[in-house]
Structures are given as structure tokens and as C-alpha cells.
Amino acid sequence: MKKLGLLLVLSLMCLALTISSFAAVDSYSQNFESYEAGTEIKDDLLPDWSLIRATSTGSFIREEGGNKYFAIDAYYHAEYTKKLTEPYVYEVDVYNPDAKFNVSAFFVRAGSERFDVMFGKSTGYEWDGDGNSGFPSVGGSGLLVLPNNGNKLSLVVKTYDESKEYKIGNVRYEATVGADFSKGFETLKFVDDGQTVKVYASDELAFIVEMSDAGTYPVGEETYYKKVVVKDKNGTELGTVNNARVSVDSVLIIGCRESKFNIDNIKIYALEEPNTETYDAVIFMPVIISAVYVLAVLKRRQVA
Numbered sequence: 001m002k003k004l005g006l007l008l009v010l011s012l013m014c015l016a017l018t019i020s021s022f023a024a025v026d027s028y029s030q031n032f033e034s035y036e037a038g039t040e041i042k043d044d045l046l047p048d049w050s051l052i053r054a055t056s057t058g059s060f061i062r063e064e065g066g067n068k069y070f071a072i073d074a075y076y077h078a079e080y081t082k083k084l085t086e087p088y089v090y091e092v093d094v095y096n097p098d099a100k101f102n103v104s105a106f107f108v109r110a111g112s113e114r115f116d117v118m119f120g121k122s123t124g125y126e127w128d129g130d131g132n133s134g135f136p137s138v139g140g141s142g143l144l145v146l147p148n149n150g151n152k153l154s155l156v157v158k159t160y161d162e163s164k165e166y167k168i169g170n171v172r173y174e175a176t177v178g179a180d181f182s183k184g185f186e187t188l189k190f191v192d193d194g195q196t197v198k199v200y201a202s203d204e205l206a207f208i209v210e211m212s213d214a215g216t217y218p219v220g221e222e223t224y225y226k227k228v229v230v231k232d233k234n235g236t237e238l239g240t241v242n243n244a245r246v247s248v249d250s251v252l253i254i255g256c257r258e259s260k261f262n263i264d265n266i267k268i269y270a271l272e273e274p275n276t277e278t279y280d281a282v283i284f285m286p287v288i289i290s291a292v293y294v295l296a297v298l299k300r301r302q303v304a
Contacts, residue, residue: 024270037063052077069264077124080252087271103257110142124255147181177201
């Protein structure tokens with residue numbers, strides 16, 4: 001009986017480990033169809049997102065051709081409140097009618113903490129104070145993707161840089177894609193397995209970002225990947241950043257500075273859902289082992 005009890009305990013431990021190994025990201029979907037056209041999205045009107053609006057200019061639900069979407073105006077910060085610690089996929093349809101470069105920023109791998117910058121804290125719309133990068137940038141950590149100039153994607157790696165006034169720097173990479181974000185909605189997709197982030201423009205791979213060397217910096221308390229290797233769609237290295245500030249836990253932010261753009265069909269889900277048949281087989285394996293052992297014990301007693 002002691003052996004049976006021990007086996008049952010071990011089986012339950014195995015079951016617990018199995019269940020935890022299949023922990024998934026909570027699925028999220030928002031297509032804005034439940035809102036009335038003209039609704040201003042502020043305060044708590046977008047569940048699961050923390051919203052900051054810095055100006056009186058509103059961001060509203062618009063409707064065109066029977067489709068409702070979210071039209072975001074300047075100085076707006078939307079932060080997904082569920083930190084992503086497991087592999088995930090993040091999709092959002094983007095329409096940026098302004099063909100020139102502007103700051104319509106989609107963050108992944110941002111941290112939760114905000115850093116001091118010139119006019120406040122490093123939100124998704126606040127200029128980071130880096131006047132030497134050659135382009136305007138926002139936020140204090142993470143990877144930013146900006147759909148700009150029609151069929152161009154900019155990938156910005158936020159860095160910790162002692163030479164900057166606010167210790168925030170930027171390294172920028174460019175890709176030309178088939179999708180033209182200035183002509184209509186195209187899907188921006190991030191596939192993040194925890195070590196590598198792949199960025200897609202309507203299913204066309206644009207960037208591969210490999211992350212390593214987790215650690216902390218003198219400013220801030222969270223842990224960041226310090227080494228980031230950026231590659232193009234063919235796997236050719238575009239550059240390496242050794243002072244990256246890319247969070248080990250991913251916070252998603254949508255930021256808008258001096259620009260306007262539209263989004264629709266936000267989706268967040270686990271990178272790999274477990275195979276149902278395999279999952280069921282593994283789940284019931286401890287039960288099967290215990291049952292076989294019990295039958296063996298009973299048979300032995302009958303023989304005795």
C-alpha cells in the first residue's frame with residue numbers, strides 16, 4: 001500500500017507539471033463592431049487596455065463601408081494590461097493614410113516601468129529626448145514597429161545609452177514590404193517565442209529579432225535582454241545591439257505622437273496551442289499507470 005500511495009503522489013505531481021507546461025496566453029480579440037460610430041475611446045472604454053490621452057483631441061470609432069475601426073489621433077497611449085510571459089502572437093490591422101514618416105508606434109517587449117524624459121514619463125507618445133538618432137522616437141524600452149512611407153516598415157530597438165540626457169537611445173532598421181499601409185488596412189503581426197520575435201506585414205516576413213543576455217541597468221528595476229540581433233526576411237544580419245532595453249516579459253503598447261492612424265481587428269493568442277490528442281494522452285497517463293498498478297496488486301492478492 002505504501003508503494004501504491006507513493007505512486008499516486010508521483011502521478012499527481014506528474015499531472016500538475018503536465019498541466020503547467022501547457023499554460024497558454026489568454027486569447028484576446030477586438031474588432032470594434034460592438035461600439036457605436038462616433039464613440040470616443042478614453043478612460044475605461046477599451047477593456048484590457050490602459051489608456052492615456054494627453055490632449056483634448058479625441059480618438060474615435062469610425063465607420064466606413066460597413067466596417068468599424070478605431071481612428072487614433074495625436075498623443076495617445078494604449079497599453080495592454082496583461083503582461084505576456086509565454087510565447088504569443090499579436091496581430092493588428094493598420095491603415096496609415098499619411099505616406100510620410102510619422103510616429104505611429106506598435107511596441108512589443110516593452111517594460112512596465114516608465115522613465116523620466118523631457119516632458120514627463122516615457123509613454124507611447126512622449127518623445128524620449130534622444131535628439132541625435134535622426135528621427136523622432138517615443139517610449140523607454142521595447143521593440144517598436146512603425147508602418148511608414150506606404151510600404152516601409154521601421155523597426156526601432158530601444159537602448160540604454162549613458163551618453164544620452166535621459167539614458168534612452170534608439171537603433172533603427174528599415175524594410176520594404178509588399179503591403180502598402182497608406183492605401184488601406186494591412187495586417188501587422190508579431191510572432192514571439194520568447195527568444196525570437198518575427199515581424200510580418202500581411203504574412204510577409206520583414207524582420208527577425210533574436211534576443212539574449214538578460215540583465216538589468218543602473219536606471220530601472222526590470223530585467224531586459226541586452227543583446228539583440230536584427231535580421232532581414234532572408235536571415236541576413238542587419239545589425240547587432242549590445243545595449244538593448246528589450247524586456248524579458250512583453251508589454252504591448254500602441255503609441256501615437258504627432259500623427260493619425262487607424263487600427264482594427266486586434267488579436268492576441270498563444271503561439272502554439274497544445275495538440276488535443278497528445279494533451280489528453282499525457283493528462284490521463286498518470287491515471288492509467290495508477291490503475292494498472294492497482295489491478296496488479298489486486299491480482300497478486302487473489303493469487304495469494
